Amino acid sequence: MGEAPAFVSDDLFGKVPNEIGVKVIGHQTATSVGDRTYVIGGTDDESSSTIGVWILDKSNKWTTPSVLGMLPKPAEGHSAVLVNEDRILVVIENNSSNNCFWFLEIDTPFVREQKQKLGGEVVAWSRGVLGDVGKPIVISGPSGVGKGTLISKLMKEFRSMFGFSVSHTTRGPREKEQDGVHYHFSERSIMEKAITDMKFLEFASVHGNLYGTSVEAVEVVADAGKRCILDIDVQGARSVRASPLEAIFIFVCPPSFEELEKRLRARGTETEEQVQKRLRNARTELDQGKSPGLFDHVLINDDLEGCYARLKELLGLDKDGISLHTTLPESVDLPRVHSISKCGQRVLINCGQELDASSNKTFVLDLSSLKGGALGRTRGLHVHVMKSSEAGTNGITMLL
Ligand SMILES: Nc1ncnc2c1ncn2[C@@H]1O[C@H](COP(=O)(O)OP(=O)(O)OP(=O)(O)O)[C@@H](O)[C@H]1O
Ligand SMILES: Nc1nc2c(ncn2[C@@H]2O[C@H](COP(=O)(O)O)[C@@H](O)[C@H]2O)c(=O)[nH]1
Numbered sequence: 001m002g003e004a005p006a007f008v009s010d011d012l013f014g015k016v017p018n019e020i021g022v023k024v025i026g027h028q029t030a031t032s033v034g035d036r037t038y039v040i041g042g043t044d045d046e047s048s049s050t051i052g053v054w055i056l057d058k059s060n061k062w063t064t065p066s067v068l069g070m071l072p073k074p075a076e077g078h079s080a081v082l083v084n085e086d087r088i089l090v091v092i093e094n095n096s097s098n099n100c101f102w103f104l105e106i107d108t109p110f111v112r113e114q115k116q117k118l119g120g121e122v123v124a125w126s127r128g129v130l131g132d133v134g135k136p137i138v139i140s141g142p143s144g145v146g147k148g149t150l151i152s153k154l155m156k157e158f159r160s161m162f163g164f165s166v167s168h169t170t171r172g173p174r175e176k177e178q179d180g181v182h183y184h185f186s187e188r189s190i191m192e193k194a195i196t197d198m199k200f201l202e203f204a205s206v207h208g209n210l211y212g213t214s215v216e217a218v219e220v221v222a223d224a225g226k227r228c229i230l231d232i233d234v235q236g237a238r239s240v241r242a243s244p245l246e247a248i249f250i251f252v253c254p255p256s257f258e259e260l261e262k263r264l265r266a267r268g269t270e271t272e273e274q275v276q277k278r279l280r281n282a283r284t285e286l287d288q289g290k291s292p293g294l295f296d297h298v299l300i301n302d303d304l305e306g307c308y309a310r311l312k313e314l315l316g317l318d319k320d321g322i323s324l325h326t327t328l329p330e331s332v333d334l335p336r337v338h339s340i341s342k343c344g345q346r347v348l349i350n351c352g353q354e355l356d357a358s359s360n361k362t363f364v365l366d367l368s369s370l371k372g373g374a375l376g377r378t379r380g381l382h383v384h385v386m387k388s389s390e391a392g393t394n395g396i397t398m399l400l
Contacts, residue, residue, distance in 0.1 A: 026051075029080040031088050038106060038123075040080055040090060048074060053104065053123055065121035068114060068198065069374040072102045072125060079340040080104075081347055083367055086111075089128070089347060091340055101128030101365070103378045110244065110374050124374035129223065130381050132369075136165070136218060136228040136245060137315070140237040141252030141289065142282035143207065144264030146301040147231050150252065153308050154229070158317065163221030165230040168194075171209040174269050184214075198375055202232065202239035207277050211236070215376045218245070222379065234288045241294060244373065250311070251295040253286065255302040362386045 028041035035058035041051050050071035055063045077093045086107040092100050105111045105124040114122045139147050155162050168184045168191050179185050191210055195203055203212030213230055221228035230240070230247070237249055254260035260282060264275055289295060297314050301307040312318045338351045345368040351361045366382040 026074065027077045029078065029090075030056075031080050031082050033082055033085060033088075033106060038088060038104065040088070040104060041078060050074060051078070055121055055123075063121045065123045066114075066118055067123055067125065069105075069125035070127060072099075072127070079338065079349075081340050081342045083342070083347075083370075087126075087373075089365075089367070091338070091349060093338070099127070101130075101381060102126070103128055103373065105374050108373060126372070126374040126376065126378045128381050129377045129379050130383055131225070132371075132380055133222045133225060134227040136222075136230060136247040137162075138230045138232060138237050138240055138247045138249045139252060140232060140234050140249070140285075140295070141301075142254065142260060142285045143278040144260055144267060144282075145252045145254050146263065146304065146307070147252050149304065150301065150308055150311055151229055151231055154311065161227060162229050163224055163226035165213055165217045165221060165228050167211055167213050167217065167230075167232065168200075168203075169209055169211045171207075171211075184217075201243055201245060201376075202236045204233055204235035204239070206233045206235070207274065207281060213240075219376045222377070234285045234294075238288075238291075238294060245376075246371065248297070248315075249295045250297045250299060250314070251289040252307075253289065253298060253300050255300055257282070257286075259302075 026042040028039050031038045031040070037056040039052075039054045039056065050067075051074050053065060053067055055065055057063070072090070072092055075092045078090050079093075080088050080090045083089050083103070086105065088104040088106060090102045090104055092102060103126045105126060108124070111122050111124055114124070139151060141147050151164065155164060166180065166182070166184055168186045170186055170188045170191060171183075173179065173183070173185050177183065188210060191203075191212065194200060194214065195212065199214050199216070200212045201215050201218060203210060205211075211233065213232060213236065218228050218230070230236075232240070234251075237251075240247055241249065254263070257279075261275075261279055264270065264278060270278065289298070299307055299310055299314075309318070338349050340350075341348050345366065347365040347367060349363040349365060351363065362385070364384050364386050366384075369380040369382070370378055371380040372378050
């Protein structure tokens with residue numbers, strides 16, 4: 001039954017430090033994947049801010065891989081189990097429910113791509129998050145077409161359902177724009193460094209300034225159980241389309257070029273020179289908006305109320321029983337002592353007390369609909385508690 005769980009091998013302890021020239025301290029697990037063993041845990045330094053990863057290959061050679069993504073904090077203990085040959089689930093003890101499940105990606109498409117780019121061994125961490133939220137919505141269209149106006153209406157009417165992805169930009173704030181609310185207004189050098197550090201899902205040079213969506217900007221919205229809305233240009237939409245983020249892409253068109261110009265001028269936020277630049281770029285964007293396969297929906301923003309009604313309709317928000325819903329994350333109270341095993345697409349985390357079978361509790365973690373991953377979170381984890389009475393003697397019978 002099931003695949004072999006991660007194992008902890010005593011003879012690996014002590015070998016790690018000698019081979020790689022550092023003293024590894026603390027709890028470690030070893031997970032075999034093909035002819036490699038991934039040793040996770042411990043640190044090479046008591047002040048280290050994360051847990052270590054080392055790889056032992058079949059010729060007994062140790063490698064310290066490049067580790068990407070947001071890193072889990074060091075913990076007194078953890079357990080590990082292989083999921084689908086491409087990632088290892090690491091359950092970190094003594095952590096809150098949305099901080100105890102982590103995935104170490106070892107052979108996902110993202111990791112393979114990074115191995116090619118960086119050369120050498122690469123692994124990437126991604127935090128596992130319980131529950132589902134709807135697909136993010138990408139809204140693009142030329143400057144002044146009314147994207148922001150439509151998004152504001154949606155966020156006002158469905159406040160608890162949507163959250164705005166706050167982009168970074170190097171342009172200066174307009175009157176009434178607040179840092180951290182409308183944009184994260186940034187120095188170019190700081191933004192460029194964050195882009196190099198792979199903190200951005202997409203970025204583009206738009207009307208002479210740098211704009212970008214950080215991975216975190218999208219993830220914090222989903223963490224709050226809300227559906228994310230991105231207001232980005234067509235280049236950005238193209239990058240998101242090519243990324244692992246599954247989204248709905250909407251292109252907003254003006255009823256005519258003259259009307260677009262009128263709106264942009266009437267807004268009064270740009271100098272004449274900037275208006276000219278935005279209008280020149282609008283022609284290209286209107287062309288690119290027709291690129292096959294890029295946008296799922298095109299909306300013509302003629303009459304505002306009519307366009308808003310069509311936007312709600314395509315998002316399924318026009319009916320009485322709203323079809324677009326989010327599922328708020330479940331919560332798990334995981335004790336420090338537990339054992340872990342995998343059975344198909346489910347992982348059983350047994351938190352039983354050996355002397356008191358009646359208090360046995362098994363968490364069943366469903367991995368069948370994982371979404372996302374490094375460099376953001378891995379979502380779509382579902383968990384339920386199986387009591388000892390449901391589980392039979394070994395806590396597994398009911399699942400087979
Ligand atoms: N359907 C409409 N009819 C008339 N005016 C509109 C309509 N929709 C939006 N506007 C007005 O057009 C101007 C531009 O709208 P908005 O700022 O929302 O555009 P945008 O697409 O977000 O632009 P940018 O990409 O530059 O941020 C605003 O003054 C807004 O009030
Ligand atoms: N590629 C991205 N484009 C973005 C992002 N945030 C905003 N934008 C687009 O820039 C223009 C101009 O915006 P403005 O606020 O200066 O008028 C507009 O088309 C936005 O959609 C981003 O993160 N990435």
